[in-house]
Amino acid sequence: MNVVATVSAFALPVTLATILVVGLVRRVPLYESFVEGAKEGFGTSVNLIPHLIAMMVAVSVFRSSGALGFLMGVLHPLLNRLHFPSELLPLALLRPISGSGSLALVTDLFKHFGTDSFLGRAASTMQGSTDTTLYVLTVYFGSVGIRDPRYAVKVGLLSDLVSVIASVWAVTWMFGK
């Protein structure tokens, strides 16, 4: 358990140091390259705004109306038996479909339960550990005109299911409930 915590603490600094050292050795103009790349960050974030507003408004209405609470109440007994926290179900369902939609749900969970709660950590892990399956399938197959994806959809969605279970398991194991 300590090993994983150490990995968490060191991962980012070690990655940054590696990039900088390799960049220096290979004579990359570090500062100029950084600025050039960081410029794209502004556009990327601004492009995210309409998507996030759309999804966060819908999620926010769904929650504040009481519909989310009602859904949780219905699903709770079933999910409880499977030892799966019902608050995470909407995120698990939306993760493969929409990246901005699931980001909106993670934000919603952060606001209500905090980032350092079990739910906050599990949501972070679920969101960060996989990509938006249906989006990737559409872009990749669409780009070369494939209409029959064969078993690729099944494999993508099943591994998303594995990712959800693994996220809850990894967070429970590392941080406890």
Added chain:
Amino acid sequence: MNVIWFALFMIGIVVAAATGRIETVTEGVLNGAKDGVLVSFGLISVIAFWLGMMKIAEQAGLVQSLAKLLRPLARWLYPSVPSNHPAMGSLIANMSANILGLGNAATPLGLKAMRELQSLNGYRDTASTAMCTLLAMNTASLTVIPATMIGLRMEFHSRAPAEIVGSTLLATLVATTAAIVLDRFFRRRSIGKTGA
């Protein structure tokens, strides 16, 4: 996506009306829109920083360095692709970029690999087994540094924004392994069925 968005809204409005709390809809709309803007702006700092570092990694040729290490793995993953075919180079470059967290670089490399796999594909509009493997690798997407999540956690005042790196790494390793195993399983089964 249309259906989900519509459903979230309409169910919310209907439930609010039915329970006599219609004013919560307006409240929800205003709060949601505000949060959308705040979160997007808050993420600028981390996304800009990360893309800056990634540009250095890209220009330092880290993708190519990692590609050398991944070649044997790629041969095993894509037995139907001749190892000197250009498709193999793109497949490996896509995998390297994904592992390094270079999402922006991984997609064009993946699409290039798709075009080259299509040239090896006997059926124009049906996915080849190699394409299915490429998709399995990209939907599971092995992630080493979940930069966006660290940024979002910072924005919500997490005491330890990076503490989820370890759990994310575990989850992504398990999921990617599962994707590879599932892909193999379904590939065998479909080959058994068609006899091709």
